[in-house]
Amino acid sequence: MKFVRSLVLVSSDPDSLARGAQEVHERLQREIQSAGLQEEVAVVPVGDLGRHGAAPLIVVYPEATIYGPVTPDDVPLLVEEHLRKGRIAVGLRASARELSGRIAWLSARRGTLPAEQRIVLARAGLIDPEDIEDYILHDGYEALGKALTQMTPVDVINAIGKSGLRGRGGAGFPTGMKWRFVSQTDSYPKYVICNADESEPGTFKDRLILEGDPHSIVEAMTIAGYAVGASEGYIYVRGEYVLAQERLDKAIDQARQMGFLGEDIFGSGFNFDIHIHTGAGAYICGEETALIESIEGKRGEPRARPPYPTTHGLWGKPTVVNNVETLANVPPIVRNGASWFRRFGTSNSPGTKVYTILGNVNVTGLVEVPMGITLREVIAIYGKGMKDGATFKLAQTGGSSGSIVPSSLQDTPMDFDSFARAGVSLGSGALLICNEDTCVVDLVKVLLNFFRRESCGKCTPCRVGTERAHQILTSLSEGTAELSDLRDLETLVDGLSQLSHCGLGQTAAVPIRDIFKHFRAEVEAHVRLKICPTGACSMSGR
Amino acid sequence: MVSLTIDDVKIEVPEGTTVLQAARMSGVEIPTLCDYPHLTPYGGCRLCVVEVEGARLLQPSCTLPVSKGMVVHTNTARVREARKFVLTLLFSERNHFCMYCQVSGGDCELQNAAYEQDMTHWPFQPNWDPYLVDASHQHLVLDHNRCILCRRCVRACGELVGNFTLGVKDRGPESIIIADLDVPWGESTCVSCGTCVQVCPTGAIIDRRSAYLGHEADVERTRSVCIGCSVGCGVELITRDNRLLRIDGDWDAPVNEGILCQIGRFLALDDERERIVTPLVRRNGTLKAATWEDALDYVAGRLKPLAGKKGDGIAALASTRLPVESLYLFKQLFADKLNSEMVTSIEEGVTTALSGKVAQELGRPFEGSLERLKSADCVVAIGVDLAENHQVAGFFVKRALPNGTKLVVIDPYDNQLHELAHYALQPQAGTDYELLLGLMSAIVKSGLSRDEPTNLSELAGYDPQVVSQVTGISADTIRAVARLIASSQRPVFVYGKGVTRASSPEVLSALIELARLVGALTPDQSAIIGTKGQANSLAAYMYGLDKPFEVDGHQAVYLALGDDEPSRRLIKRLKGAPFIAVQASYLSPATEMADVVLPVEMWAEQDGYYLNLAGKLQKAHRALVPPQEVRSNVGVLKALAARLGVELEADWRKSLKKRAPINPVVE
Amino acid sequence: MIDGVRDAQGVVSVVQAAVTRHGATAEALVPVLKEINDELGYLPAEALAEVSRLFRMPKGQLMSVASFYHMLSTRPRGRHVIQFCESAPCHVVGGREVWQALQDELNLGPGDTSPDGTWTLVTSSCLGICGVGPVIIVDGDIYGNVVPERVPELLARYA
């Protein structure tokens, strides 16, 4: 990847364009070209940066300096001073008065590099995943050795606890606390389960870790086993992830051969082994109790909670269930210490987060960045802007959590707490970036089709509610819906989120709720005017 | 104990209680659909949600365990809204147009729940897609259009009956109830116990016979005892206008806790025999209607001269389906008063010879109780097919299997439990004794025995190796089975009349010895259960009505058949008898041969006691009024005694303890 | 995938091979069913009956499990199975057009098998290969960045 030294964002909302943003952009590109900086500096037009009084705005990373209003004639000075000499062109900066509101936080991010920080993906794409020697060459099994020979189980749990690591499966539960619960339960045997049933639409970070760095999971599970007092682990791998299964199989074999699994690991007397369990096509098995049911050879229907798996898990025994990405954080934390980990991300959500960037951006892919980065940054820096210069309309943040984040929230830092405050959910890290040609009704219809397909059918709200919601959304997209259908849809949103047994049904309502909240006019146009403003819906029944 | 507050009332309940149970304990009603008191809580329908302070979402009260200091509200606006929402969804899911449904009008829990919430309509567009109706079953109809997917039937089929015929195919909105691998219900492994129809909250599973015969609101319910076999299941007889509509299992009956088998639930209703409605007397070779006076006089006149005669007097035989009171009067009249030597029951002691022996050897009136079977971790069934007879006892075994209970079946012949058994042993016929001793010998050798064997020297000759030669069962299998039985904590032995060489008492001694060896005989309870025969076969045994029936030479035969059907063998033996009197409810080959027929009540028309296989005494209650000229069995015997000038004693209880007079009857 | 000529004995031996490899414990059930499904193309009743016997699991219970998982099929499938990802990430980058192209070629609804038994078209939830969406999988071969024009050529490889 070309890592640019500086990134320049140019506001290109209609207001900015009316004030000459296009000219500023063109001038900027010419000046950078003539200064020979085109390999080091990237210029990206972005949507609304807020503060129309100062439009057009320019934001330069990594310093997060905000200039505005910028005229084409200001550009040569800006390029010369800031981009060539690295000095802030003080006179061109937006006045402090203009920095209130939506973009004020930008200065708080000053100094953060728009570069990736790889912890869990450090080795993916670097090592040969089928060669344990490659893994060992890159610090592999050092954390396990350290844990087993220099730390007590309590030390390990304390280290994970202090690091502030939170589950990366979506809910963000503190990992150290989960381990402590299991270690304190006086019932044996205990189990460690790696939840590798990644099925969130648009999410494939776990697959990348499993395919690119399978040993890290083997190592992390063994550490977890030592910490909580388990001697058996299961990796529940999604059935469709065939390559991941093969690579894990090889990794486990190699680890056994070298004594990282089996009996008396590192001469510590600790025994641990891992079984691979493959799923057979059921999204719901990503829910931890459904996953446990599935291992036990049953329908993957979530259990009633309480009791929780930490006390009554696999075969009714205390069980740690951790997501792949969560586990991948464990060896580096054990190796480098909790305070090292806390250097990344925010104080409440330390560490990094892996995002998959998909949809209508120039470059799709996957990045691992510190918690707290914003959607705008992700699109501009890693997505290299919207494809074909289109305008960013919304992002969908991952299947089950499924928030629809409108462009107005693109400057909210993406960490568990900030997102929660804004009423949206971070989810599993999938960022489906959609342009203005995306119809929210059409998009949510597709999402609800997913939920009804994947509902286990145990509880009424989810089984019937997803079906009814999909039915109404379909009639919306066909132009046959009535206003009363919208009321029914809102009733369904409340019922689904309040009454469903598990996260699947509860969050199936989220995208519907979000489009009512942020795109109500567009939704109502499908009923009142019987048109689809984006033209995406066929409106065949009109 | 855990204290919590439900609707502002503070209560204390035992730990592990669910919020729903706690609410009911304190008199708060919460509507439910998928929940059923006798099934494991499922938490599917969400109708029972409540508001718990501190919880973000509404919680299903059926699965939520109470916790200390919990504050629950069961009837807030939010809760009521939620209930309505759930019902709305259910009504919109399939075809729930009540006016076309046979269980509407008070019988449908879905409809009733909607009434409770003052619902008159639902806002969502209903689903018009038709679903299948499976009408392939002999007794039941499965109408998927009315199904709310609560899975009560599936859970009942598995948890209560252990049959696991019903399941759920596919998932989400496509979920549908199936039998086996989705075959027509009538072609499945269904055993027609009907527990599913009893738990179905809607009209999805209906009973062919009573469907469309009116509303449940105007029926009468009578608690009684099933007299299909010696298990003695509690039933509820549902009648309207003196007509028996349906039989339900009695959930409060301690023996069966609500479950029944096909015989008790369905076949009891399907009696197509012709009812006798007036006394009949043979005149000029044909049976003619007569008055009770004439009929009884005729019988008394023929019997009186035969009193006291042995071998050429009266041969009397009673059905073991008669109530205890009738059996007692019968025994007194013929054995004690008329002094006949040939007074017995229709089972002729075949089914009870063993249990009498066991009880005697154990020094107790009866053997082990069925309760013991419910909590067994290893069941050894010898010479009994619990899938065929005494089915409810079989259900207790089958439903325990998924929880790890081990099953050993010893039967030389075909036995439906063979395929469920962990070990299905088919010894050569007549080698049970050797096999039991082989097992004991293996247990002693493995050092797993919990008691000293009394027959140690004898065991020496029964090394598994030797026994395998005789029985045809490999020595390894014998050792494995021995280990299995000896290492279980709560083994139970069930045996039936199929125990070969039943006439030789040493088989039973061996069984008792084996049970003792593995700790199944404790001072307070034995874990040996004989299945016996019909409803009152143990009572018949207690009254000594258990000898082989010989007609030859006797001048008169008196049959108290009740509603029993005479066997072909019995009919054969009646041939040539000079005089036959039959006390029966239905016409049969026996009444055709009779000189006098005295019509009596059938089972549903009579009051009376039954002594089940474990010695539990239970009362059956009259649910139907008999036809005018039909009398009770007791009444007939009393009237006959009066005409014979004989005084009969009414206290049957005292004598019921006679045969093994050590402990009192369990009541 | 399915040869269509396996006799009952052949089916039973496939089941037994799978059980030999994974065992007949509860946790082996789903993996065993998956392997049988891969081998036979679906789970015929004879195979399930044999699984029921070997696992000592009642048929109703077994069917409840087998029909729950979408990678298992209790209905016969065509010689080639096309999985089309219908989740949002593929949808917004042109999945709908690819679906139309598949319809133009095959004219099959989701879950349908062509009358000649060549194709079965199934829709699938996200397959986790979104970075190169739209995605289709034919007989386990994964194709990313599919554009409608490429569909006839892709199918021709199997016909």
Add this chain to the structure above:
Amino acid sequence: MPAVKSLEELKQLRDKAIKRRKAKKVSGRAQIVVGMSTCGIAVGARETMKAILEAIGAEGSGDVVVKQTGCTGLCEWEPIVEVTMGDEPKVTYGKVSPERAREILREHVMRGKVLSEFVISR
């Protein structure tokens, strides 16, 4: 391989491997790494790998090591091929079709000429 029983043994193992690998690099060998993750495979990584192996076989360019790796997350650029000549820095190529792979072998590996128009990172 004997079981590793202490951190010390693990370090020794690593040091040995590092030495061995250094020796390989100094010998001037070329290392080609192909990203073989599911997404890479979905857009032709197997074909690319096959083309590379065949070309090496055909042209007898003996001293080339071909390895595989997982995915770095650059889905847009798959299939990805990395070329390292001796101890020179690694060059990463994106969207490497079989034809492009053959060209990379011919120009970069055999003649040392980097095909900069396909390079996504170096």
